[in-house]
Amino acid sequence: MLSTDEFAEWSTKVALFVHNSSRIDDEPFPDLLREKGGNAFPTVSFLDAEGALLLQVGGAPTVEELEAGYRRLAAWRELRAAVDGGATERAKQLFVTELDLGLLDFAAAQSAFASFEFPAAEVAALQQQLVNLEFRDILRATARSEMITGGEAFLAMYRADRIPDSAQDTTFWEFMFAAAEARADPPLFAELMADVKKRKAGDRRLKRYLASLEQRLAKLQSKTDG
Amino acid sequence: MLLFFAHGRAFAPALVAGILALSTPAQQDRDEPTRQQLVQRREAKLAKPVFRHAKWHLDYERARADAAESDRLLLVYFTRSYAP
Numbered sequence: 001m002l003s004t005d006e007f008a009e010w011s012t013k014v015a016l017f018v019h020n021s022s023r024i025d026d027e028p029f030p031d032l033l034r035e036k037g038g039n040a041f042p043t044v045s046f047l048d049a050e051g052a053l054l055l056q057v058g059g060a061p062t063v064e065e066l067e068a069g070y071r072r073l074a075a076w077r078e079l080r081a082a083v084d085g086g087a088t089e090r091a092k093q094l095f096v097t098e099l100d101l102g103l104l105d106f107a108a109a110q111s112a113f114a115s116f117e118f119p120a121a122e123v124a125a126l127q128q129q130l131v132n133l134e135f136r137d138i139l140r141a142t143a144r145s146e147m148i149t150g151g152e153a154f155l156a157m158y159r160a161d162r163i164p165d166s167a168q169d170t171t172f173w174e175f176m177f178a179a180a181e182a183r184a185d186p187p188l189f190a191e192l193m194a195d196v197k198k199r200k201a202g203d204r205r206l207k208r209y210l211a212s213l214e215q216r217l218a219k220l221q222s223k224t225d226g
Numbered sequence: 227m228l229l230f231f232a233h234g235r236a237f238a239p240a241l242v243a244g245i246l247a248l249s250t251p252a253q254q255d256r257d258e259p260t261r262q263q264l265v266q267r268r269e270a271k272l273a274k275p276v277f278r279h280a281k282w283h284l285d286y287e288r289a290r291a292d293a294a295e296s297d298r299l300l301l302v303y304f305t306r307s308y309a310p
Contacts, residue, residue: 017289021306049294
């Protein structure tokens with residue numbers, strides 16, 4: 001797609017930057033992909049001029065997908081400018097747009113959510129987006145070596161029935177399983193396992209995952225029994 | 227294989243542990259590219275025609291300055307040259 005004339009023509013709307021991970025010691029900004037929320041190659045993302053991540057559009061987007069992302073961001077920029085310019089009546093619309101784009105941190109989003117009134121039909125979807133933000137922020141703040149700490153934070157969310165439905169939610173469960181193992185708590189592990197089974201019933205990878213969880217549970221039980 | 231994603235890395239714990247257990251230090255040394263090879267791979271990657279077909283910046287700070295001056299968003303393509 002990047003080598004097409006269609007892309008070259010479209011690309012004049014944006015400034016283009018290719019970040020190449022080379023693993024050479026003189027590489028500038030070697031962690032940029034991770035810092036901008038990426039986890040695979042290739043990844044294509046929109047940033048602002050300060051370098052803040054605005055939107056990730058996947059690994060190999062089409063020009064149509066790039067244009068769709070660009071339009072969402074252009075609409076957001078227009079709203080942002082209007083509100084900054086005094087159009088306070090559009091602040092609620094700006095909040096919903098920024099929540100949808102994931103541009104707010106959880107604390108700011110929760111505070112803004114409480115300051116607006118929404119129709120009952122919209123509340124559940126907005127609350128789910130808040131849960132997804134909470135999950136994302138905890139994950140970002142948790143070092144890979146601190147999976148158990150993250151799992152404890154996710155267990156608190158789980159007990160409050162705050163369960164993310166975002167694409168990365170397998171991490172939510174896996175961190176909690178790690179915490180259950182660290183607690184040496186087979187009943188908790190089994191409870192989580194039963195819930196995963198129920199919630200991911202349509203997932204074709206579930207059978208293999210459950211088999212691995214069964215093994216981990218058996219190991220955990222034998223440890224605690226011994 | 228079910229992968230779990232965290233902090234920019236995809237990993238399958240059992241698979242990773244298995245690979246590490248099976249790899250000897252000698253094998254790891256053999257598989258590790260030299261700095262010169264990495265430099266060659268980087269040069270080859272960035273010389274590809276695709277990065278000349280549109281106006282790509284290779285310098286992050288210049289790209290951001292361009293975006294700021296022209297009031298445009300920055301589109302970043304993250305790729306790698308250290309492996310295929």
